[in-house]
Amino acid sequence: MTRQSITLAEKNDEWLKNQVAEQEFNSKSEAVNYLIKKARDQKEYDDYVRLKLSKAEKSDFSTLTKDELLSKIKSKYNNV
Known part of the structure; x- marks a missing residue:
């Protein structure tokens, strides 16, 4: 996997931190990868x-x- 550095707005960073804290994801990177895949x-x-x-x-x-x-x-x- 490649390593990236990104800058997030505070509000987005807080959302990512909350997703990890609520155990929706194991890390902020996992959350970002999930969002990219969904997009x-x-x-x-x-x-x-x-x-x-x-x-x-x-x-x-x-x-x-x-x-x-x-x-x-x-x-x-949906059946594909």
Whole structure:
């Protein structure tokens, strides 16, 4: 693992310290790595949804409502 030095706003540092104190994470580094992973996962999910919705819009035909289509996409993504 690479070692980094970052500067945090006091409020963010306090939040990280609290996460460790409450035993949500073993260290501030673990918390930061978790947050980065969640952000990457969210971006992948957002990109996937955008792609599927774009593809559906371009197909010119669907019997599904927007909500049904979104639900189907979410279900498929969660099963991957």
